[in-house]
Amino acid sequence: MTARTALSYRPANPELAVFVSGITSMGIEVLALRIVAPQFGSHIYTVGGIMTVCLAALSLGYWQGGKRATDATNREMTWLLLGTAVYMAVVIYASDILLSQTAALALPARYAALPSSIILFGPPTYLLGFISPYAAELSRKEGTGEASGHVYALGTIGSILGSAATTFVLIPALTVDTIGLVFGITLVATAVAIEAPSLPQKPTFASVGIAVLLVVATGAGPVAFDHRGDVVYHTQTAYQELEVVDDGDVRTMYLDGARHSAMDLEEPKRHVFEYTKYFHLPMLLTDDVEDVDNVLFIGGGGYTGPKDFEQRYDVDVDVVEIDPQVTDTAEEYFGLEHGENMTSHTIDGKQYLQNTDETYDVIVLDAYKKDQVPFHLTTVEFMELASDRLADDGVFHANVIAAPSGAAGEFYRAQWKTMDEAFGGTYAFRTSNTNEIQNIEIAATNAETDFSESDLAERNDERDLGIGLTDEVDNYMGEPDTSDAPVLRDDRGEVDSLLDPMLGQRYVIEETEDNSSAGSDSGDPAAPAVALGTAPLVIAAAPKKRTPVER
Template sequence: MDGRSLATYRPTKPELAVFVSGVTSMGLEILAVRIVAPQFGSHIYTVGGILTVFLIALSLGYWQGGKRAALATNRQMSWIMLATAVYVGVVIYASDLLLSTTSTLALPPRYASLPAVIVLFGPPTYLLGFVSPYAAELSDKQGTGEASGHVYALGTIGSIVGSGATTFVLIPAMTIDTIGLLFGLILVATALGLMFPAFPRGPTVASVLVAAMLVVAAGAGPVALDHRGDVVYEADTAHQHLEIVDDGDVRTMYLDGSRHSATDLTNPDRHVFTYTKYFHLSMLAVDDHEDVDRVLFVGGGGYTGPQDFAQRYDATVDVVEIDPAVTDAAEEYFGLERGEDLNVHAEDGRQFLRDNDQTYDVIVLDAYKQDQVPFHLTTTEFMELASDRLSDDGVLYANVVSSPSGSGSEFYHAQYRTMETTFPDVYSFRTSDANSVQNVQLVATKSETDFTRADFAERNAERDLGVNLEGAVDNYMSDPDTSDAPVLRDDRGGVDGLLDPMLGQRYVIEETPDGEPASSDEPDPEPVLEADSAPATTPGPDRPSLARRA
């Protein structure tokens, strides 16, 4: 097709149907990740399950559509478009209910998301699969080969548009429900276009009713009481689902359904999550904490750790947070104040270290989740890069989500062994007496130190950090047996397989009691043991309330 014919090209009705089916099928596939991840996590099994279900549903649709293609008409395709739009309305309105219901099924954790994906996205994808063979049958192209190739090309172009637009335009700018509404209305408009210029009464009335249903579904979602508290802010960012939830005096940031940061609104100096207090163990590992001039946090979240370091020490704190929306939420809801002592960089942590020759005394790695770990921040190559950016007696601190031993400890052991390949000494501290999945803290020193528990206790007593670390020092662990653990490398990280045993396990986060000050000379009180809201068991939020609610 030359330039002149391309400029005057007008798609036929079957061609329009194929293009729109490609746009919506791929758009729904991208959207499925954002809908399902807050409930079941965004690990490889969730994403792989979504891809598998979509491909199976499309294949079944192609097969059944091909068998019935001899009877295909534009009117039949319009009914397919309307039926798909109806199911998109179901997804908009009832996704939370369907997700929470299917999550109770007794399935191995790696397969837990499959029922939800099948129920939510199997039927509409199956229906869209009918469009391509119908369009090939109705094509005005000469020969089966030419007609099939034309349909495949248009469908693929539609998929490219749907994937790119949903990923780079729609998700950053709109809520999940609004995007679903947009796809539904596009399907309704296509159904009407397939009937143009004649508008039979039945399909026309149905189109109006379906459009009205979509608007109602997007604007009046199911009433649900969020057990976590009052959702004061909610958004889908380019990277994850972000929520700010107030439960009494405690404000918590949730990322993809998991708690990430928390602050006490009546006592901002309190370390709500005990593990954030452990960050200060890095100041016991350096030669002299008063000589610490620059600290880097990889991962910002609610910025509770970076702000605490900036206020407590005479040091400049750099924070690398890949998601700008998270930083914006921290400014709005967690009191983040940027300044000369606290600098924020919106980029990947490894890229920042690679492109920046700044030397740091302490690097705090706080970018891991229970079900999703950026593998490129775990490997030997990353550890060598971090070591190059540390001062001679610098410290790398890693907040690892894992079990200290037994089932669920594989990632901890692999991370420990990988850090040992670069750093002379690595120390680990558990944050809970339970052997559940928890925040295990690793402290690696660039110089040889050979610290014992007594050494850490002595330094804690001698140094005026303003933070009571007695409980953290007491949780010092002996070196784990890592003989069977792999060394993580860029070319064969294998992190997802190491996280697999933790799927479905209870993630325990210790919390300090209400009213505990940030600094104290008294030992830590008995901790409050609380399980994180695991994505596989926690109902999702009332998604229609995505606007800010003060």
């Protein structure tokens, strides 16, 4: 085919239908994770479940379509496309309600996302599966092999385009509902194009009605009360769903439905989450506070820790945050100001350490989620890299989410053992007196050290840090039993299996008292704890239709 012929080529109706079905089916599969993740998390079971459902539904559609292909017509393909568009309106309008309802089903946590995935994405993918065998039957190509190969090629090209466009263009730029609208209108437009230029009455009226239905579903969703507070900002970034929610005087950043940072609007220097005070423990483990000049945070969120270090100590603070919109949100809603002593880097944490020649006195790793941990930031290879970037008396600090003991503590024990392999001394501190899943702070010194709890308590009394760490030191834990724990390595993907026992279990985040100023000795064990159960039950996604700010 010459360039001129290619430019003037007009695809036949079956070719157009199969190309668009490829775009839409793969686009729906990519979009599905963004719809389901805020309710059920974005761990491997959610991702694998969505892929399984979509592939199973598509295969069933291929099979059924193949059995009926001998009677295939362009009109039947029109109704299949319009039927899929109708279901896209259902997904746009009812996904929040359906997710919350299916979350209450008594299923093991690893399978919790399957019912909603089946109901939301099974039917439209099934309908689109009919298109390929129909298109092969209606193809102008001579011979079954040539027709099938042509259809497979067009469908695959469409799938590549749908996957790339959804991932790199639509999700960073549009809301989930708007992307659903784009897919729905594309299906309707394709149905009209197949019928053109005659435009029979029934398909034409149906197309107009479905287009209106899609627009209405996008603009007027079910009214629901958001128990978290007022959603002041909501967007889909290239990495996650990001929300800012105000509940009274407390502003919270949610990433994929989970709380990650909080700020007291009336008292911005207060540590709302107790675990952020533990970030100062390295100042007790280092030989001399005055020698701490350079600090690195891997993971920014609302920049609670980086802001505190910049304001409290005479240090330069570098922050590595892979999601640029998280940093933008911290600037706009959490009072982040970049100056001479604060620099943000938009890059993966491991890549930054590999590329930098900077030496740090303190490195704080705060990039883990309860159900999704970037495994390459957990391994002994990463820890050795971090050790190489630390000063000889430097301190590495990791915010780990796990239980102190039991099956839900498997990841904590493996992480402790891995860090102990790379550093000279390793210490752990619980943030809650319960045995629930919580933030466990693991600090490690580059030099060979052997601090006891009393040693750290003495240093806390002697050093004027401007923040009391008495209760934090009291939560010092002894060395865990790591005899059955693995050392995490780059070539062994064990993290997901270690996180598995935590699925569906309660996650406790301790909060400080409202009157606990940043300079006071707070952290009272009686301080309130927020118990977060399985994300579907407690941390619900904000109703998108109530979001007052979108961009």
